[in-house]
Amino acid sequence: LKNIVEGFHRFRTEVFPQQAEFFRDLANAQRPRAMFITCADSRVVPEVITQSAPGDLFVTRNVGNVVPPYGQMNGGVSTAIEYAVMALGVHHIVVCGHSDCGAMKAVLDPPTLESMPTVKAWLRHAEVAKVVVQENRCSCSGRSTLDVLTEENVVAQLDHLRTHPSVAARLASGQLFIHGWVYSIETAEIKAYDAEQGCFRPLDSDGPVPMATPRPRYNLR
Amino acid sequence: LKNIVEGFHRFRTEVFPQQAEFFRDLANAQRPRAMFITCADSRVVPEVITQSAPGDLFVTRNVGNVVPPYGQMNGGVSTAIEYAVMALGVHHIVVCGHSDCGAMKAVLDPPTLESMPTVKAWLRHAEVAKVVVQENRCSCSGRSTLDVLTEENVVAQLDHLRTHPSVAARLASGQLFIHGWVYSIETAEIKAYDAEQGCFRPLDSDGPVPMATPRPRYNLR
C-alpha cells in the first residue's frame, strides 16, 4: 500500500493545491455529462481514455462490463443506472469493453472458473454473447473468437440496458442515448457499435459517431 | 457526448503516442497492486486521488461504495472481490467512502428514494450503518449525522467484506490487508479506519497507517 499512500500524499500536497478552487466548486454537487460502464480491469481508466476531469463521468465498473437485465433481484449495476438516469439525469450511457479482457477469456475457458463460483455465476450474464458466437462461429472468418465475443458481449449488455425502465422510457422519447464501445489497450483505438448496420466501426472516423440508440417512438416537443 | 469523443481523440493523438510503449507492455496482462472499491460518484476518481497509472488499481465502483455480504445470490461486487483475490492475487483492498455522498444522503432521507426502487433496495446494504447511527445518536456530539453515517457505512462494508471466503481465508493467514477510507472532496483529506481504536484517523499523519485488518490466526511460515 506504500505506493498508494505516497500517491495520495503527492495528490494532496502537489496536485490539489493548484486546483483547490475547482474541487471546492465540486464539493456540494455532481453534474456528470455521462455514465460510463466498463470493466474493473486496472488498465482501463475511463477518465484517462476520455481525458475527463473529476465531475465529468459517473462510473460503474465490474468484471466484464456487465449490465444484468432488470429483474426482481437487482444489484449494483442496476442501481447505478437508475440513479444516473433518475437522480442525475445523464443523457448518455456508454458500455465499454476492452481488449485482452480476463472475463471474456474466462467465458471461453470455463474450467478456469471452477475455483471462482461467484465469478462463474456473474458471467452467466455474458453467456448470451458466447451462445451467439458459438452458433455463428463459421461466419466470423479472419477474426479471433475473443475479439468477436468481446463485441457481442457489448451488444448483449446494450440489450440488457434497454430492459431497465428508466432507460426504456427515455429512449422512447429520444432523451437518452446509448453507446457500445470496445477499447484496445495496445493501440488506443475505440470501435463503436452501429445498430443500424449491425457492426462495430472506428470511433475516430471523421463521419458521424456510430449510434446504438434505437429510434424514439415519442416526440416530446 | 461531444466532449467525451473529443477527449478520446486528444488521448489517442496527444497522450497515447508519448506512452505507447507503456501501454504495449500492459497489453497482455494486468498485475494491479490493489483493489479499490469506491462510489460511482463522478467526483471521486481513484486514479487521481492516489496518482495511480493504468495497471495499478483494480477498481469497482457502485452507488455508496457498498460491499454486499457473501450469500447465495452474489452480484458484481462479490465477483470483483473473488476475481481480485483469487485470479489477480491482490494484497490490499481499500473501501473508500467520500464527503457529500448522494447515497448516504438518500439513506438519511428515504422519501427521496420512492421513485427509485432499485436504489432503495440496494441501499439496504447500508441500513446497518443507519441503525448504528440512530441507536447511538446522542453520543456523536459535534459532528454531522451525514459524516458519522459515511464513516459507519465504511465500517459496515468492511464487516461485509470479511464474509467473503476468499477474503476471510487470506485475512486468517495475514496475506491480505483491508482498509477503510473516507475522502473529502473539498479538502483532499482522507481519514482511515483504525480497528484497534474503533475510530477514523487522518491518513497523512506521520505515524503508521491506521489498520482495519483483523489479527491473523495462522502463520504461513
Place this chain on the structure above:
Amino acid sequence: LKNIVEGFHRFRTEVFPQQAEFFRDLANAQRPRAMFITCADSRVVPEVITQSAPGDLFVTRNVGNVVPPYGQMNGGVSTAIEYAVMALGVHHIVVCGHSDCGAMKAVLDPPTLESMPTVKAWLRHAEVAKVVVQENRCSCSGRSTLDVLTEENVVAQLDHLRTHPSVAARLASGQLFIHGWVYSIETAEIKAYDAEQGCFRPLDSDGPVPMATPRPRYNLR
C-alpha cells in the same frame, strides 16, 4: 365443473372419433410451427384466433403476456422459451397482448393490487411500459392510456425476449423471427409491431407483415 366434464365427453365421443388418425399421428412427437406467448385471459384462445390445430402452436400463457428478462432466477416463461428454441427449434415467437386486459388495467390502478401481492410483484415486469407511457403521456393524443400501455407492454416484452441467450443467438443469425401483436376481442383486429417504424400496424393489410425482428449480424449461408 359439470360443463367441462360434459365438454370432455362430447370431445371424446363426438369430435375425437372423426380425427382419431390425426391424433394418433400426433401421439409420439410434437413439431409446432411457432411459439405463442399470450395472456391467461379466458377470451384469448390462440388456436381460435389463428385457426390452428392441435400440434401447431407451442403455447405459454400468463397474466399480462409477460416475458421476464433472462436472469439468475428464471421461471416458467423463460423455460418455455428455451425449450421451444433449443428442443423444438421453432422459427417464430409471437408475443400477443389484447384489449381490455385486466393486467394492464391493474398496472394503471395499483391500489387494486394491494390484496394480491404476487400479481403485484409479477407486474413489475410491465413497469417499464408504464414508465414509458407516463413520461411520454402528452404525446399520445387521441388514444386511451390503456391502449398505448398495452402496446408498450408488448414492445417491452419483446425487448425482454431478446435477452434470452437462445433467442439472441438465433436472431443474430437470422434463424428466428419475433413478433409483437395486440388482439382486439371486440373487433377481431390484430395490430403488429413494426420495429423499423416504431409503431403498430394492422396485420391484415395487403402489404408485407410488420416485423419486430432486428437485423441479423451473421450470415449462416
Place this chain on the structure above:
Amino acid sequence: LKNIVEGFHRFRTEVFPQQAEFFRDLANAQRPRAMFITCADSRVVPEVITQSAPGDLFVTRNVGNVVPPYGQMNGGVSTAIEYAVMALGVHHIVVCGHSDCGAMKAVLDPPTLESMPTVKAWLRHAEVAKVVVQENRCSCSGRSTLDVLTEENVVAQLDHLRTHPSVAARLASGQLFIHGWVYSIETAEIKAYDAEQGCFRPLDSDGPVPMATPRPRYNLR
C-alpha cells in the same frame, strides 16, 4: 408464419362475423368457469379437449404443467393462481398432465437438459415426483415409469397448489375445488386423481367425478 397469418385472416373474415355478437358481449369482462393449468405442448389444447368457448377457461400453460410452491419469489404460475382465485373468483382449478410429455421424459433423462439450464432448473419443481417414483419403483409393476411419473407429477403439483394462500383459504371453507388430470393424446382418455383412494380413475366413468379436494375445515353457512 404464413399459415398463422392466413389462419388469422380466416378467423377474421369467416369465423368472427358469425359470432360477432358473442365476441362483443365478451369485450368488456371475463367470467371464466374454471382455471386450467396444463403443459405448453402444442398437442394439448384445453379448449379443444373440453370443448370450451372463448370466455370459459382461464388458462396458464408451461413446460410440464408445473405449479411452483408459494414462496418468497413467486412467478407467472403463482400470479395466475392468485389472480384467478382473488380477482376472478373461479371455483375450480384443473392441473392437467398428458401422455408423451417432453418435460417428463427430460426428468427421467437428465443429460438431455445439459444444454438447457433454465429448463433444468424449472423441472426441479417436478423432482419430488421423480424421487417418489424412484424410491417406490418396484411397486409399480406393469406400468411404464413415464406413465407413473406423469401421474405423480400431477399429485405433486396439487400439493404445491395447496400452499398458495388464496387456494388454501377457499379449500378450507369448501369454496374451491381442485382436480388432477392426465390426458392421453392418442386415446382421448382422461384419468382423474382420487385423493381418498390415492389413485387415478377414468373421468368418463358413470359414477361421481374423482375428487382431489381435501375435506373443508370450516362451514360458511
Place this chain on the structure above:
Amino acid sequence: LKNIVEGFHRFRTEVFPQQAEFFRDLANAQRPRAMFITCADSRVVPEVITQSAPGDLFVTRNVGNVVPPYGQMNGGVSTAIEYAVMALGVHHIVVCGHSDCGAMKAVLDPPTLESMPTVKAWLRHAEVAKVVVQENRCSCSGRSTLDVLTEENVVAQLDHLRTHPSVAARLASGQLFIHGWVYSIETAEIKAYDAEQGCFRPLDSDGPVPMATPRPRYNLR
C-alpha cells in the same frame, strides 16, 4: 451470561460425571427417533415436553415453527428436513406450535413488525393461515382468533412439509409419518391434528394418536 456459564459448570461437574458413559456412547454418531420442528420461544423445550434424552430428537427451531415450501431458494429448515430424512432416516416429523406465540400475535398485528423487516418477510410463510382464518372467521365461534390461527399455522406448515421431495417420497410409500401439534404452556396440554376429521384432538386421549399423515400410494412390501 454468568448464569449460563455457571449452569455449564454445574452440568460439567455434577450432571455429566453421572452419565459419562451414556455421553461416550453418543460421541461418534446420532440415531434420533424423530425430528422436532418448533418455535424458538424460550418456553418451549422439546426435550422437556417429551422427556427426551440427548440423542433422541433432531431439533430445528425458528420463529413461528415455520416450514417454508420446497423451492428454488431453500434455507435452514429445508436443509434440516432433507438431512433428517435422507441422512438420518427419521420416521417421524413433528411440527409443534404453542400457546401465546409471539410470531402468531405479530401475524395478527402487522404494525408491530414495521421495525423488523426480516421477521415480517419470514412470517409471509404463515400468511396462508391468516388468510384461512380471515376468510372463515365467523365460523370459529367461541374460540380466540389467536388459538385458531396457531392451529391453522400448523396445518399450513404440514402442507408445506409435503412439498419437500424427501418427505413426499417416503409419505407415498408409508415410511414416514408427520404430526401437527399445539402445546399449551399454561396447562401442559397438547392437541394433535387429525387430518381425516380436519380438526385438532387432545394427544392424551386413550384412543389412537391423531394422525396428519396422508394415505400412502405405494406398498413397499
Place this chain on the structure above:
Amino acid sequence: LKNIVEGFHRFRTEVFPQQAEFFRDLANAQRPRAMFITCADSRVVPEVITQSAPGDLFVTRNVGNVVPPYGQMNGGVSTAIEYAVMALGVHHIVVCGHSDCGAMKAVLDPPTLESMPTVKAWLRHAEVAKVVVQENRCSCSGRSTLDVLTEENVVAQLDHLRTHPSVAARLASGQLFIHGWVYSIETAEIKAYDAEQGCFRPLDSDGPVPMATPRPRYNLR
C-alpha cells in the same frame, strides 16, 4: 412415536404438576436471558448443557449452527436474530458448534452431499471456513482437520452475525455481547473464542470468560 407420546404423558402427569405455578408464570410472556444458536444434532441440547429452565434461552437450531450473512433474502436464522434483539432485547448471543458434527464432516467430504442438494446449498455458508482451513492447512499441526474446521466455522458464523443490522448497532454501543463456543459431546468441555488472541480457550478456566465481542465505538452513558 410411542416413546415420545409416553414421554409427553410422563411430563404432563409427573413433572408438570410439581411446577405448575412456574409454568403458569411463564404462560403470558417470555424474557429469555440469551439467544442460543446451535446445531440441530440430537446430542446437543442447549438446556441440558447450560442447565437452563424453560424461559431461559431463546433457541434456534439448524444443520451446522450456521448464521447466514444479512442480505436481500433472509430466512429463519436472520429472523430469529432480529426478533431476539429487537423484540426480546437479549444481551447475549451464543453460536455453539460441537464435536462429531455431521455438517462439518459433509463440508470436508462433498460427495456425500450429492443426493442432498438442499443441504449442499446451505453449507455454502460454511464454505468460508473450509477455504480458511485449506489455505492454511500446514499451520494446524497436531490437530484434526475436523476440529479446526469446526472452530473456524464458529468464527465465520460470528463474522456473519456482525452483518445483521440489529446486532451491529448494539455491538457498536456495547449493549450486546457475542460468543463463539465449541462443545465436546464426549468430554463435556466447551472452548470459547477469544477474538483478541485469535484462538479458542476452555470456558471453565478460572480467569475471565473469553470474549468474541468487538470493542464498542459509542458510549451510551
